[in-house]
Each structure stands twice: as C-alpha cells, then as structure tokens.
Amino acid sequence: MASERDVRARLQRAGQEHLLRFCAELAPGPRAALLAELEALEPEALREHCQRAAAACACPPGPEPGLAARLRPLPPERVGSASRCDPETRRLWEEEGFHQIALSKVAVLLLAGGQGTRLGVSYPKGMYQVGLPSGKSLYQLQAERIRRVEQLASERSGTQCAIPWYIMTSEFTLEPTARFFKEHDFFHLDPNSVIMFEQRMLPAVTFDGRAILEKKDKVAMAPDGNGGLYRALSDHQILEDMERRGVEFVHVYCVDNILVRLADPVFVGFCVLRGADCGAKVVEKASPEEPVGVVCQVDGVPQVVEYSEISPETARLRGPDGSLLYHLGNICNHFFTRGFLWAVVSEFEPLLKPHVAVKKVPYVDEEGNLVKPLKPNGIKLEKFVFDVFPFAKNFVAFEVSREEEFSPLKNAASAAGDNPTTTRRALLLQHYRWALQAGAHFLDACGARLPELPSLPSSGEPPAICEISPLVSYSGEALEAYLQGREFPSPLILDENRARALQP
Numbered sequence: 001m002a003s004e005r006d007v008r009a010r011l012q013r014a015g016q017e018h019l020l021r022f023c024a025e026l027a028p029g030p031r032a033a034l035l036a037e038l039e040a041l042e043p044e045a046l047r048e049h050c051q052r053a054a055a056a057c058a059c060p061p062g063p064e065p066g067l068a069a070r071l072r073p074l075p076p077e078r079v080g081s082a083s084r085c086d087p088e089t090r091r092l093w094e095e096e097g098f099h100q101i102a103l104s105k106v107a108v109l110l111l112a113g114g115q116g117t118r119l120g121v122s123y124p125k126g127m128y129q130v131g132l133p134s135g136k137s138l139y140q141l142q143a144e145r146i147r148r149v150e151q152l153a154s155e156r157s158g159t160q161c162a163i164p165w166y167i168m169t170s171e172f173t174l175e176p177t178a179r180f181f182k183e184h185d186f187f188h189l190d191p192n193s194v195i196m197f198e199q200r201m202l203p204a205v206t207f208d209g210r211a212i213l214e215k216k217d218k219v220a221m222a223p224d225g226n227g228g229l230y231r232a233l234s235d236h237q238i239l240e241d242m243e244r245r246g247v248e249f250v251h252v253y254c255v256d257n258i259l260v261r262l263a264d265p266v267f268v269g270f271c272v273l274r275g276a277d278c279g280a281k282v283v284e285k286a287s288p289e290e291p292v293g294v295v296c297q298v299d300g301v302p303q304v305v306e307y308s309e310i311s312p313e314t315a316r317l318r319g320p321d322g323s324l325l326y327h328l329g330n331i332c333n334h335f336f337t338r339g340f341l342w343a344v345v346s347e348f349e350p351l352l353k354p355h356v357a358v359k360k361v362p363y364v365d366e367e368g369n370l371v372k373p374l375k376p377n378g379i380k381l382e383k384f385v386f387d388v389f390p391f392a393k394n395f396v397a398f399e400v401s402r403e404e405e406f407s408p409l410k411n412a413a414s415a416a417g418d419n420p421t422t423t424r425r426a427l428l429l430q431h432y433r434w435a436l437q438a439g440a441h442f443l444d445a446c447g448a449r450l451p452e453l454p455s456l457p458s459s460g461e462p463p464a465i466c467e468i469s470p471l472v473s474y475s476g477e478a479l480e481a482y483l484q485g486r487e488f489p490s491p492l493i494l495d496e497n498r499a500r501a502l503q504p
C-alpha cells in the first residue's frame with residue numbers, strides 16, 4: 001500500500017498537495033482508498049494536465065479564432081453515398097463487406113464509457129429501454145444485429161465467421177455493463193467474442209489549475225473522452241488481440257443510435273474498395289443548430305469540427321444550391337483499418353489536443369462541506385475519437401439516409417428531440433416501412449385495413465405498430481417470405497418464433 005509520505009512527495013511534484021488536506025482525519029479504509037487513487041496519478045502527467053486545463057480556461061470560450069477562414073467542405077471525390085449511388089455499385093460494396101465479414105476480418109468497437117448525463121439515468125445508456133413492444137435494450141438490439149449479420153455473411157459464403165465485439169467502458173460503466181451482459185447470457189453471443197476494456201479517467205480541475213476533491217476521500221474524476229480509446233487500446237493490448245483474431249477492419253460506433261448498423265457491410269465494403277484507412281458515416285445535417293459535428297476540411301485536411309466548436313454563423317452558411325455548406329453531419333460511426341489504429345496508438349496519440357468542457361463539478365470546500373455548485377466551477381479535458389482523421393492517408397466519408405440509420409438517444413423525455421420517444425418512433429417507423437415494402441397489410445381492431453403510408457414524417461406515429469427482431473432482418477431484407485400479401489392486426493412483433501410460424 002502507498003505511504004502517505006510517498007504520495008505527498010508525488011503530489012508536491014505535481015503542485016497538487018491540497019488533495020491530501022483531509023487525509024489525517026479519514027478512517028483507515030477511506031484513507032487507504034484515497035492514497036491508492038492518488039498513487040495512480042503520475043506526477044508529471046498530473047502537473048501537465050492541471051496546467052493545461054488552467055491555460056485552456058484562460059482562452060476565450062467558443063470557436064477557435066480564425067477557424068472559419070480555414071474551413072472548407074470535404075471535396076466530393078472523398079464522399080460516397082449509399083442512397084445516391086446506382087444499385088449495382090451498392091451491391092458491389094455490400095458484397096465486399098460481407099466477404100470481409102465472412103473471413104472474420106471485421107470487428108465492431110463500441111464506445112460506452114460516457115456518463116450519459118443528458119439522458120439523466122444512473123446506469124450505462126446501452127442498458128436503456130426506449131419502450132419498444134419487445135422491451136429490448138439498446139445493447140440487446142446491437143447484440144442481435146451482430147448475430148444476424150454474422151449469419152447473413154455465413155450463409156453467403158458457406159463458412160462460419162465471427163465478429164468480435166470490443167466494448168470500451170469507463171470506471172462508471174464497466175461493472176454494470178459486465179453484469180448486464182452476464183445476466184442476459186451475452187444475448188446468446190459467444191462470451192469469448194465480447195471483449196470489455198476500460199478507458200482512463202482524469203481529474204476535474206478548477207479554473208486556477210487545482211484538481212478537485214469530490215469528497216474528503218475521493219478526487220473528482222471523469223473519463224478522458226471517447227478519444228481516450230487510443231490510450232485504452234494500448235493499455236489493454238487490444239490491437240494485439242485483434243491481430244490474434246485476424247481482424248483487419250474495425251467499425252467504431254457510439255452507444256446511443258437506435259438505428260446503428262453494426263459492421264454495416266455496405267459501409268465496410270465501400271471503405272475497403274476505396275482503399276481507405278479511415279472513414280466516417282455521415283447524414284445530411286437537419287438544421288444548422290443540430291448538435292452533430294461536421295465532417296469537413298481544416299487547412300485542406302479532413303477533420304470533424306464538433307458542434308460545440310463551430311460558430312452559429314459558419315454553421316448557417318449555404319452553398320449555391322441553397323443547402324448547408326457544412327452539411328455532412330457526423331454520426332459517430334467510424335471505419336478504421338487495424339494498421340491505421342496501430343499507427344495512431346504508436347505514433348499520433350500524443351499529438352491529439354484535448355478539448356475543454358466547463359462543467360459543474362460537486363466538491364468539498366475548505367471546511368469539508370459537500371457543495372453542489374450552481375454555476376460551472378471546473379474543467380474536464382477530453383480527447384475526441386475523430387481527432388485522428390487528419391493522420392489518415394486516405395480518408396473517406398459515406399453518406400447514409402437519416403431515417404434508415406440515425407436516431408440517437410441523447411436526452412431525457414422532457415427534451416424536444418433525441419429522446420426516448422423520438423428514438424422509439426424512428427425504429428417503429430422504419431419497421432413499418434420495411435413491412436409495407438415486403439407486402440404486409442395492417443388491420444385495425446375491427447379488422448378493417450389501415451391506411452398504408454410508406455413515407456411518414458419522423459414526428460408522426462406509424463398507423464400500425466410493427467417491431468421486427470434484428471434476428472429476423474438486419475436492414476429490411478428477407479421479409480417477403482413472412483409478410484408478402486398477409487394481413488396482420490397491429491401490433492405485430494415479428495420475432496424468430498413468429499417468423500418460424502409464418503414461414504411458407
């Protein structure tokens with residue numbers, strides 16, 4: 001166990017000795033916990049972190065001065081489109097994606113270390129149920145999409161394959177996520193193919209560069225941002241694990257998009273055939289104010305400018321055709337080759353600049369009272385997952401349809417958008433569209449046919465409730481066999497059992 005003397009000496013070197021100010025009055029247990037926590041903080045890194053936070057805070061808030069003049073849209077030759085390409089090209093991309101999946105060269109990697117503060121739940125966001133008829137959580141939907149895409153790839157190739165699922169968690173999310181997966185029997189995935197690992201935490205810092213004590217025996221710590229991925233890959237030898245499994249391509253995604261297509265063969269195939277080392281899925285931005293990063297160029301280099309760092313004037317700029325100039329909205333779905341990740345981890349990670357978030361951080365005052373601040377009092381530094389794009393040799397963006405692929409759960413029910421209601425509706429609208437395309441008809445309680453409205457606004461409810469298990473269909477395929485020309489009372493829950501019963 002760390003001695004107080006050693007820890008004090010280390011903190012002195014970091015200029016953070018105040019973290020021990022209540023140490024003498026603590027009971028042995030909490031005292032040991034505090035010393036262990038402090039011992040893990042490397043003095044030089046801690047000093048640099050606190051200085052950097054204070055320096056960042058001294059800069060005026062808002063977009064970096066002069067950024068607007070350095071921005072340009074991404075050149076069209078770097079952008080592919082799933083919806084605007086001809087069907088044959090799309091088929092070739094999909095075929096290539098399935099081919100790579102069948103060779104077990106594709107992995108998915110979930111960023112799940114965030115605290116989900118805006119949603120306002122105390123457990124990991126992936127465990128959230130948005131109120132689907134099936135009661136499935138986000139994690140369950142994702143697990144079932146992995147199983148289905150594995151099955152589709154295996155059927156096409158006639159060989160068995162596996163898509164390893166890497167899950168980056170943090171101190172906040174690891175334990176409950178691991179428990180949730182065990183309780184649900186890993187959603188019938190092979191537990192050896194589900195690999196959880198933890199990102200690092202960093203102290204929150206006051207505006208004058210002092211790490212904050214959250215309690216007398218606990219430093220206020222926060223995950224180091226989703227760009228903490230790269231250090232975590234190295235800390236836990238994840239790239240070595242990928243190499244052992246033969247993984248060459250990684251689809252990285254964020255937890256909250258209910259429509260996420262894991263290991264999407266079309267996206268993977270597009271990136272592979274383009275010879276890309278790094279790619280980003282995008283959707284057309286819905287409005288200048290939409291809180292999504294924009295994929296663009298800064299000084300001629302592909303990059304994402306985060307929604308919190310672009311000025312409203314720049315976000316509102318329009319091109320000659322009237323559409324938003326910076327319209328490629330980042331949906332936090334990225335493609336990386338393992339080789340590129342290796343280069344990032346071994347060479348570029350230290351060059352990533354942390355971003356500053358000014359937050360209300362609960363703390364203990366000089367007298368030892370717990371204080372919940374009413375205005376921001378602390379700084380959290382975070383790295384962003386997409387900040388490695390400038391290091392790519394061949395970066396591509398891939399535009400997909402919002403209604404088919406993007407509906408994120410960010411906010412609590414009281415918020416206007418991106419909440420449990422909008423995400424549930426997005427999924428049910430999609431499944432209703434798929435069912436109509438496959439030739440289904442829906443009946444009301446009296447047995448009369450309901451109107452068939454294939455294109456509904458995202459704000460409207462579908463005329464009939466239809467939920468299709470990802471185990472039955474990944475992206476709308478293969479539904480005719482169960483639905484063509486048939487009538488169903490609403491709600492229709494098309495799970496594996498129902499599908500079996502409907503099989504001709």
Ligand SMILES: CC(=O)N[C@H]1[C@@H](OP(=O)(O)OP(=O)(O)OC[C@H]2O[C@@H](n3ccc(=O)[nH]c3=O)[C@H](O)[C@@H]2O)O[C@H](CO)[C@@H](O)[C@@H]1O
Nearest residue numbers: 111112113114223224225226254255292293330331332384
């Ligand atoms: C930095 C980043 O990627 N921003 C993107 C993110 O914004 P947004 O601000 O919504 O990002 P979130 O804070 O929700 O984090 C995105 C993902 O990263 C994970 N996470 C976050 C912090 C952390 O320390 N560890 C961790 O794993 C979260 O669990 C989540 O899965 O999604 C939007 C689309 O929905 C994009 O338009 C934004 O450009």
